[in-house]
Amino acid sequence: MKLLETLESLKNNNLQPKELNSLINYAISTAFSFLKIKNSYKIFNLTNDVETLEDIASEAIVQLFVKNENGQLGIIKSYNQWRKPMETEADAQFFINKIVSSRVEQTIPLKLKERDPFFGKILNTIAVIIRKGDYKKISYLGSIFIVRSNQNEFVNLNIISAKDFENLPIKLFLNKQKELIEGILSYFEENTQYFPAIPLNRLAKKIKHVMLSEYSTATSTPQHISGNLYVKEIFEDCLEQIKSTIINKYVKTKKLSHFEGDAITKSFETIITDFQNGGMHSGLFSYIKEQIPELTNDDFYAKYHGIVNYLLKKTKKNLLEKWNY
Amino acid sequence: MKIEEQDIFKFVYNPKGLGEDKYNYIKSNSEKFAKELDFYTKLKIQQDKPIAKNVLDKIITKINEYNIPELEFLKIEIPEDDNKEIIHDKEITLKPESGNTHGKFVDENSNFVVKLVHRGTSSAIYLSNKDNTPILNFTITINSTKEVFTLKDNSEPLVIPRIIELKDIRLSFK
Numbered sequence: 001m002k003l004l005e006t007l008e009s010l011k012n013n014n015l016q017p018k019e020l021n022s023l024i025n026y027a028i029s030t031a032f033s034f035l036k037i038k039n040s041y042k043i044f045n046l047t048n049d050v051e052t053l054e055d056i057a058s059e060a061i062v063q064l065f066v067k068n069e070n071g072q073l074g075i076i077k078s079y080n081q082w083r084k085p086m087e088t089e090a091d092a093q094f095f096i097n098k099i100v101s102s103r104v105e106q107t108i109p110l111k112l113k114e115r116d117p118f119f120g121k122i123l124n125t126i127a128v129i130i131r132k133g134d135y136k137k138i139s140y141l142g143s144i145f146i147v148r149s150n151q152n153e154f155v156n157l158n159i160i161s162a163k164d165f166e167n168l169p170i171k172l173f174l175n176k177q178k179e180l181i182e183g184i185l186s187y188f189e190e191n192t193q194y195f196p197a198i199p200l201n202r203l204a205k206k207i208k209h210v211m212l213s214e215y216s217t218a219t220s221t222p223q224h225i226s227g228n229l230y231v232k233e234i235f236e237d238c239l240e241q242i243k244s245t246i247i248n249k250y251v252k253t254k255k256l257s258h259f260e261g262d263a264i265t266k267s268f269e270t271i272i273t274d275f276q277n278g279g280m281h282s283g284l285f286s287y288i289k290e291q292i293p294e295l296t297n298d299d300f301y302a303k304y305h306g307i308v309n310y311l312l313k314k315t316k317k318n319l320l321e322k323w324n325y
Numbered sequence: 326m327k328i329e330e331q332d333i334f335k336f337v338y339n340p341k342g343l344g345e346d347k348y349n350y351i352k353s354n355s356e357k358f359a360k361e362l363d364f365y366t367k368l369k370i371q372q373d374k375p376i377a378k379n380v381l382d383k384i385i386t387k388i389n390e391y392n393i394p395e396l397e398f399l400k401i402e403i404p405e406d407d408n409k410e411i412i413h414d415k416e417i418t419l420k421p422e423s424g425n426t427h428g429k430f431v432d433e434n435s436n437f438v439v440k441l442v443h444r445g446t447s448s449a450i451y452l453s454n455k456d457n458t459p460i461l462n463f464t465i466t467i468n469s470t471k472e473v474f475t476l477k478d479n480s481e482p483l484v485i486p487r488i489i490e491l492k493d494i495r496l497s498f499k
Contacts, residue, residue, distance in 0.1 A: 016461060016478060028381065033371035037364075090335045090342025097334065097368075140330060141364045155328045156358055 003092035011079060020065075023075075023096075027064060030100040031057035034142050038104075060107040061100060075099070101142040109201055116279030117316040118212060118323065122204045126181075133178050137200065145197035146181060157195040160188070165202055173203075173210045180207075212276050234322045235272050238315055242268045245314070250307060263291035264308060268315065275319065284308050326350045333358055337365040417496045426490035439465075439494055442482075448489045449482040452496070466495040 006023050009015040015023075035053055064075040078099045085091050113120030126146075130137060136149045140157060160168075168187070175183045181198065188196040212231055243265050250256040256264070267287040274280050280287075285300045288308060328351060335343040336351045343351075351358055419430035419439050427448075430439040437460075440451040454460055460479040466472070469491065474483050 029372050033368050036371050037367045088342040090339035093338055094331050094334045155330050
């Protein structure tokens with residue numbers, strides 16, 4: 001397909017249906033390819049019965065083909081904001097590759113936010129640090145990195161590998177606000193040969209891991225105290241609230257039997273454990289079915305979906321209110 | 326020489342789009358750019374693999390199902406297999422299916438359907454094909470009056486501001 005001509009037609013609002021289909025086809029193929037070669041969806045445990053690669057790829061590109069409130073397609077907005085030359089077919093290919101890879105890289109954390117409230121909160125906090133600090137985000141080889149704002153684009157960066165990033169000193173991730181980003185960038189500059197660029201999604205994952213998992217019970221690390229509660233206590237407190245809600249709101253009013261109440265309580269024990277370890281591993285139906293093996297999908301939606309969905313939202317809200325990051 | 330990510334991309338994807346100087350520089354310094362070259366080479370290999378039609382259909386159906394009330398979504402159609410070249414005869418005559426002078430008209434092979442609908446004082450001609458895919462750049466000739474109408478695609482009906490009755494209708498492709 002001739003991408004340059006297609007983009008020109010798109011810009012001039014003169015795109016034929018077949019051209020649009022070809023463009024979408026190319027974008028999907030690109031999104032798929034990024035997902036497959038980067039393996040980031042595996043790192044974040046994103047493919048299971050909740051999402052498939054097709055779901056993530058389509059989610060990633062759909063916004064490019066939706067009109068905004070001004071009637072402008074997302075892809076045209078990106079085209080108009082593109083500051084590099086757009087004169088050759090190769091320029092057009094690079095443009096599509098770049099915007100699709102960015103969309104894929106943004107979609108992965110969005111999917112994670114849905115199943116892991118902490119990841120979302122951490123990412124939001126990092127976004128504020130970047131906005132208020134002297135930093136910016138750059139896209140390089142299909143990933144988003146945090147760099148100092150005076151850093152210009154160039155190639156052949158000695159970017160830290162995933163393995164080495166995992167092995168950085170824990171103390172770097174215990175800092176908060178500006179010290180968090182500044183500490184890691186300075187560490188790269190002063191102690192390593194790496195280019196000072198922090199992989200955004202990996203950073204959020206690492207912070208979550210450090211803050212909620214390994215050290216959640218360590219009494220010697222006061223940084224893990226959130227308000228007056230330890231992280232472990234926050235989870236226990238939330239679980240108690242769920243148990244209380246199930247008994248008082250549903251079992252005592254006979255909306256659920258004791259057996260059903262116990263099954264849902266056990267499901268939420270698993271969900272809360274999963275929140276600490278990477279997020280929910282599947283949809284709500286699977287969690288409940290683990291406790292009630294004979295449950296069908298239809299019965300789940302008829303009897304339990306409204307209740308467990310409400311409880312899940314309440315749980316996420318409670319956790320985030322108690323956990324100050 | 327200043328080499329950017331885009332230059333590496335062009336080197337792998339479309340070397341003709343890269344200046345000779347940069348091409349030669351990257352080629353003779355391939356070790357220096359090994360990580361970038363490896364990334365885009367793997368990406369290109371993956372991109373060149375066809376996506377299964379059922380997977381593609383699923384994705385496009387999913388995109389079409391997006392219902393964002395405040396936003397207008399561009400309706401898309403499931404694409405034809407790109408490898409399948411659609412070859413039409415240059416001229417096709419469609420005859421009324423039921424012998425009437427309006428209503429449904431079909432060609433000999435039932436590849437195309439024209440519906441002639443009377444709307445008050447005007448006539449609308451709708452054209453579709455059996456695969457329900459877009460039909461591009463064609464003309465409709467009304468044999469009785471020798472009127473010729475050239476259309477870019479079949480997304481909208483051809484509206485003629487009077488009532489017409491037809492014995493047949495001719496479709497031509499460029």
